[in-house]
Amino acid sequence: MMPLFVAVPFFFAFLVLILHLFDLDKNVYRVLFLTGIFLPWIVFLFYHGQEPYSMIVGGWERFSGIEVALDEKNTPFILAQLILFSGAAVYVVKYFDIDKENPKRKPAKSIYPLILIFHGGILGTLITRDIFNFFVYKEIASISSIVLIAFSVNKGSKIASFRYLMIYFVSTFFFIFSMGLIYVKTGYLNFELIAAELTQNPVGTEIRVALAMMALSLITKAGIFPMYVIVPEAYAKSDDPVSAMLSGMGGKIKIFGLILIMGALPFYLISDMMMAIALSSMIFGTLMALTHENIKKFLAYSSISQMGYILFALSVLETQAAIYHSFIHALGIGGLFLIAGALITSQGTKKLSELTFGKNPVLMFSSIVLSLSIIGIYPFLMSHTKGLVTGEISGALYYLFYAVSVGTVMYLARFNYHLFRRKPEEKRAKVSWGKSLPPLIFSLVMIFSGVYVGVEFALTDFLVLAVGLGLFLLLQKMKIFRVNIPEPFTHDRKGLAREINVYTGIYIVLNLAFLIALL
Amino acid sequence: MIESITAGYLTTPVATIILMMIGLYGVMTKTNLIHQIISINIISTAIVLYFTSLGHVPGGEAPLMPSPEAVDPLPSTLMLTTLVIDVAVTSFALALIILIMRGDEK
Numbered sequence: 253m254m255p256l257f258v259a260v261p262f263f264f265a266f267l268v269l270i271l272h273l274f275d276l277d278k279n280v281y282r283v284l285f286l287t288g289i290f291l292p293w294i295v296f297l298f299y300h301g302q303e304p305y306s307m308i309v310g311g312w313e314r315f316s317g318i319e320v321a322l323d324e325k326n327t328p329f330i331l332a333q334l335i336l337f338s339g340a341a342v343y344v345v346k347y348f349d350i351d352k353e354n355p356k357r358k359p360a361k362s363i364y365p366l367i368l369i370f371h372g373g374i375l376g377t378l379i380t381r382d383i384f385n386f387f388v389y390k391e392i393a394s395i396s397s398i399v400l401i402a403f404s405v406n407k408g409s410k411i412a413s414f415r416y417l418m419i420y421f422v423s424t425f426f427f428i429f430s431m432g433l434i435y436v437k438t439g440y441l442n443f444e445l446i447a448a449e450l451t452q453n454p455v456g457t458e459i460r461v462a463l464a465m466m467a468l469s470l471i472t473k474a475g476i477f478p479m480y481v482i483v484p485e486a487y488a489k490s491d492d493p494v495s496a497m498l499s500g501m502g503g504k505i506k507i508f509g510l511i512l513i514m515g516a517l518p519f520y521l522i523s524d525m526m527m528a529i530a531l532s533s534m535i536f537g538t539l540m541a542l543t544h545e546n547i548k549k550f551l552a553y554s555s556i557s558q559m560g561y562i563l564f565a566l567s568v569l570e571t572q573a574a575i576y577h578s579f580i581h582a583l584g585i586g587g588l589f590l591i592a593g594a595l596i597t598s599q600g601t602k603k604l605s606e607l608t609f610g611k612n613p614v615l616m617f618s619s620i621v622l623s624l625s626i627i628g629i630y631p632f633l634m635s636h637t638k639g640l641v642t643g644e645i646s647g648a649l650y651y652l653f654y655a656v657s658v659g660t661v662m663y664l665a666r667f668n669y670h671l672f673r674r675k676p677e678e679k680r681a682k683v684s685w686g687k688s689l690p691p692l693i694f695s696l697v698m699i700f701s702g703v704y705v706g707v708e709f710a711l712t713d714f715l716v717l718a719v720g721l722g723l724f725l726l727l728q729k730m731k732i733f734r735v736n737i738p739e740p741f742t743h744d745r746k747g748l749a750r751e752i753n754v755y756t757g758i759y760i761v762l763n764l765a766f767l768i769a770l771l
Numbered sequence: 772m773i774e775s776i777t778a779g780y781l782t783t784p785v786a787t788i789i790l791m792m793i794g795l796y797g798v799m800t801k802t803n804l805i806h807q808i809i810s811i812n813i814i815s816t817a818i819v820l821y822f823t824s825l826g827h828v829p830g831g832e833a834p835l836m837p838s839p840e841a842v843d844p845l846p847s848t849l850m851l852t853t854l855v856i857d858v859a860v861t862s863f864a865l866a867l868i869i870l871i872m873r874g875d876e877k
Contacts, residue, residue, distance in 0.1 A: 384849050391856050395863070402867060414867045418807060421860055422798055425791070425814045428853060432822050435846065745871050749802040756798045 261372030264288025339690030346686035492593020500586030533560030661720025790817030
């Protein structure tokens with residue numbers, strides 16, 4: 253029954269595609285779409301309480317079959333995926349059916365199958381314990397998301413999609429190559445069997461090369477600095493619910509891949525290099541988020557920073573913190589993207605300084621709760637997560653971690669400061685319930701998750717919050733956030749080609765640096 | 772010496788690395804988007820070649836029946852999936868190039 257996690261969304265995607273040929277009532281497609289999104293909940297609830305549970309599809313031997321599992325590693329990811337996509341699906345139905353302002357927008361029945369395939373691909377990635385199966389589902393999820401980016405009518409969406417596609421696939425080939433090396437060395441593709449084989453033998457050159465290539469490939473796909481380039485434009489140019497799904501779970505499946513690798517390969521060999529990348533991503537994302545005026549790019553850069561935090565947790569081998577952080581960030585950033593989308597649609601601008609909540613209490617409440625949950629203060633789960641990570645570090649690293657946390661408070665304060673301000677032509681943000689309900693549900697989940705885990709009060713978090721707010725108000729008064737950062741590449745096909753050249757070069761240099769350090 | 776180099780298990784890693792480097796050179800230097808797609812396809816060919824060679828057993832039989840002397844069919848089978856992904860990606864990328872060239876972005 254466990255493969256139904258994947259089979260159900262794919263089946264309904266197929267059904268919508270077939271029925272797409274007939275011009276049926278839009279409610280038929282809508283019901284099929286929502287059924288495909290919500291039915292995996294039943295499978296999840298059926299297995300919930302039986303963790304850890306695993307099975308081999310078809311009853312084969314483990315070495316030749318495909319193992320699927322539900323355990324403490326993937327349950328929070330699956331839960332985040334189900335909550336995020338359920339909320340986003342309600343939003344999608346409203347977004348593509350009601351908004352008829354742009355006639356070039358694809359009809360909902362063309363979008364539904366892609367979102368269902370995206371959903372099934374992510375769920376498949378999360379339940380599998382086979383490295384090749386992981387790769388296949390990851391590709392299914394990614395290709396469908398790249399097509400979804402291109403389907404947007406926003407100017408620049410095709411270029412964003414092409415950039416994503418090219419850089420993504422260069423790194424994909426390195427991933428496949430490293431899979432081959434692992435298979436040659438161990439004879440297995442199952443993560444657990446690979447781990448068992450490697451514990452019996454010394455770590456050879458092939459495994460070191462495979463580890464470096466695989467980790468870098470996943471980091472690139474997750475959009476972590478310096479390979480962040482696919483993220484800002486892709487999130488900014490996508491349709492609003494697609495941005496939420498991409499930022500929420502698109503990068504998390506690569507983090508989950510890193511967690512699986514940690515269990516099978518000697519990850520400690522690259523933990524220092526991972527930490528350097530994580531810190532640079534945290535700092536870069538924070539600085540960019542502090543200065544960006546486009547609300548969706550602002551959220552994209554905040555996502556780059558938060559992915560850095562998650563990688564940092566992995567680099568100090570604090571897997572539990574990375575899992576919790578992924579859960580929080582998936583719903584936190586997903587909810588903020590949905591809020592941004594609702595405001596953009598109702599007010600017709602993407603400028604952070606021109607947008608306002610007006611007098612919409614639901615969006616105000618959701619935004620504050622989601623922001624605080626990402627910042628991480630009592631009683632939110634992130635406070636516990638930060639405690640786990642800081643317990644593993646000391647000295648300058650400890651203070652650097654908290655300095656970046658102050659930066660996180662500052663950029664989220666900036667986000668809320670602009671949206672809470674009354675604008676000259678004050679108007680109530682006319683947002684339908686279908687659009688304001690998902691962020692509200694996400695924010696309630698954030699509160700509940702903190703209470704459920706039993707987060708302890710930490711004074712440091714409130715100090716970070718106070719320092720961040722104070723610094724933000726000071727710098728806002730000095731108008732320091734109005735910095736125009738020039739874009740290094742033009743937004744045409746020459747600029748696109750040059751960008752692909754440069755970032756492929758950076759990717760190769762990174763691979764070489766990792767290999768030199770490891771060999 | 773020559774015989775050992777020309778044996779399948781020695782030549783394929785070398786060919787794979789050469790093909791990968793040609794492909795990567797193309798992606799890193801070409802400013803024509805179609806050339807970049809072709810370069811990606813060259814890298815893909817290198818990977819398929821490498822994986823297919825992994826199952827090679829000198830003098831091995833076709834894996835029709837279970838036999839210790841049969842070649843390992845798993846890597847070749849896996850490459851079927853990769854090839855399907857490659858075809859999908861290439862066709863989609865070419866469609867995107869058409870849209871970008873036609874100016875659908877404006």
